[in-house]
Amino acid sequence: MSEKSRQWIFLKRPSGTLTEDIFELREGTVGQPGEGELLVKVGLVSLDPANRAWMAPVATYKPPVMPGDVMHSFAIGRVIRSRAEGYAVGDIVEGMLGWQDYAVLAAETVRKRDSRHSMENLLGVLGITGLSAYYGLLEVGKIKAGETVVISAAAGAVGTIAGQIAKLKGCRVIGIAGGAHKCAWIVDELGYDVAIDYKGPNFKAELADAVKSGVDVYFDNVGGEILESIVPHFNIFGRIVACGTLTDYNDAEPQPGPRGLQIACVVKRLRMEGFIVLDFAESWDKAEADLVSWIDAGLLKPPVDVREGFDTLPGNLIGLFKGTNKGKLMVRINSFDDLASQA
C-alpha cells in the first residue's frame, strides 16, 4: 500500500486555552500490522473534553499524549488488514485510533462494533458519550422516578443523552446550557422540563426558582462555579455525578473549588462520585441493548453534530470548549462509502 496517512501531531503541551499551533499536520506512511495487530482506516473521530485532559503531563485513566505523538482520540474505523484472530477485513471497530487516516494497533485495544447501527450512533449514543450518561445516572447517581435532576452542559454530547434518560426514568429534569438558542432547543427537541442559561444575567435566581423543591442529583459535566451555584440547593442525600470538569481542562493552574461543598456534604449527607465508563465494561452489552430499545421506541433522540474534513480537527476541538456544538461533536475524516469500497 503506497497511500499516505495524514496525521495531526501533538507538538507541545498547551499552557491554558487550546490554540491551533500546538498541532502540526504531517504525512506519514501507512504502517503494516504485526502479529495480533490490525490496520484500521479511520472514519469518524470523536471530539471530547477528555482530549484536553490527556494533554496534561500526568496519566488520567490512560497515559498522557506525549509531544510528537499522533493526537489521541476515540474514533470509529474499518479494518483494512487483519493479523488478529477474530477480526476480518471490513469489520467496524472503535478504539483510540487517533487523528490520522490509518492506525495500526493491537486488536485487544479495539472493540468490534455492530455495523447495523449508524457510525454516528456507534460513536455517540452507543459509544462513550451515551454510556457516560447511562452509567452516570443509573449506576452512580442512582436516579429514582420523581426526583429532580440538574444537568450541566445540557446541550452537549453527554447532556443531551442524560437529559432524555432522566426524563424517561420519570425525573424532573433541569438543564443548564449556554445561550437562549441552546436552552430553547433542549426543551423543545429533547424534552427538558426547564432550561437555564448560565450566561444570562439572572442565572442564580432562575436556578433557585427552578429547583424550589431541591436538587436530588446533579450530573456535573463542567465543575467550577456552576457546581458551586447548585451546592445550596441540594436535598438531603443528594448526589453529584462527577462526569467531567469542562471548565478546568483549559486552566493552566487548578482553580479554587466550589465554596461550601464540604460542609454541605456533611450536613446534607451528599455523595460526590466520579466514574469512567471503562469501569463498567462488563455490562456494556446490557447498556447498549437498553439504549437501542429506547431509540427504537422513540424515547431517545441522539443528536449529533458532524463536521467534515481532516483539516478541521484542531479548530473543532477548540470550538468544543467554546460551546459551538449541539449534541455529540465528531469529525468525518474519511467517508464510510470509501471505506466500504476498499474493504
Place this chain on the structure above:
Amino acid sequence: MSEKSRQWIFLKRPSGTLTEDIFELREGTVGQPGEGELLVKVGLVSLDPANRAWMAPVATYKPPVMPGDVMHSFAIGRVIRSRAEGYAVGDIVEGMLGWQDYAVLAAETVRKRDSRHSMENLLGVLGITGLSAYYGLLEVGKIKAGETVVISAAAGAVGTIAGQIAKLKGCRVIGIAGGAHKCAWIVDELGYDVAIDYKGPNFKAELADAVKSGVDVYFDNVGGEILESIVPHFNIFGRIVACGTLTDYNDAEPQPGPRGLQIACVVKRLRMEGFIVLDFAESWDKAEADLVSWIDAGLLKPPVDVREGFDTLPGNLIGLFKGTNKGKLMVRINSFDDLASQA
C-alpha cells in the same frame, strides 16, 4: 423543687471566630415535666465542632440554635422525674440536653443508656464520637485491610477512635495533627503508624513521603486546605469520608473549596460522601457491641479530656477550635455521685 438551674444562653450569632460574649449566664427555674416528658439533671456535656455549625441561621440535621435559647449540646444526664412510660428516676439518658443543670424534654428525644459503662465512655467512644468513627470508616469509607487511611484532626475526639479502628482492621494509618506533642502522642499511645504535623514547615513534603503508595481513604474532620493537600495523592477508587469541616465552622463566609478535587474525582473515580450517625440509628446496638468488645480486648483505648465546671463551658468550646484538647472534650457540670444521691 426550689433549686435553680444554671443556663448558658446563646445571645447572638457569631460572625466569625467564637468569643465568650455571645453567651450569657442566667439562672432559670427548674421546669416541670408534662405528660411524656422527663426532667433530667445534666452531668457531662459534650463539646463538639458541630456546636459551632448549629449557630449558623440555617438548619443542619437539626434546627439551628436561636438567640435566646439555652445553648444546644449533646450531654449525659440522669432522670430526676419521669412522666414517660419506660423511663424511671435514676435512668441514665443521652440527648440534646443543652448547657444547663436541668432539662425538661420529651422522652422520645433522648436515648436510655446502659449504666454499666462509664459516663465518659457513654458520651465519647460509645456516643456520637465513637459512632462517627465507626460508621465513617466501615460504612462510608468501607476500609479494607492493607489500605492506607489518612485521618485529620487525628488527636481529636473522632480521630483518636478512628485511627485505632483503622489499625485493628489491618490498615496502614497516617494521622494529621497540630504540634509535635500531639503527633508523638497519637503514635505512642494510639498506635498510628505515622503522624504528620500540619503546623510544621514541611507538612506537604512529609505527607507526600508518608503516602508514597497512595491514599485509599481520607477520613476528613477538617476540610479546607488539608483536604486540598491530599487530593493529589489518592489512589484510584479512593474515598473521602466527609465527617466534619472544622476549618469552615468559624468562617463568616465560606472559603474556596479544595483545588483539583473535581477533576481528581473524575479521573480517579473518587467518592466523597458525608454522613451523620443519626442515619445509622437502626444498627447502633451492633456498633456499640463491637466498640465494647474492642475496648474489652484492649484493642481500643478511648481517650477523654474532661474539664470541670459549668462556668468553663464557653471557654472550653472556644478552645476546641484552637485544638487544646486531646481526645474527646467534655465538661462535667454536675457530678454523678450527686445525681445518684438524688435519684
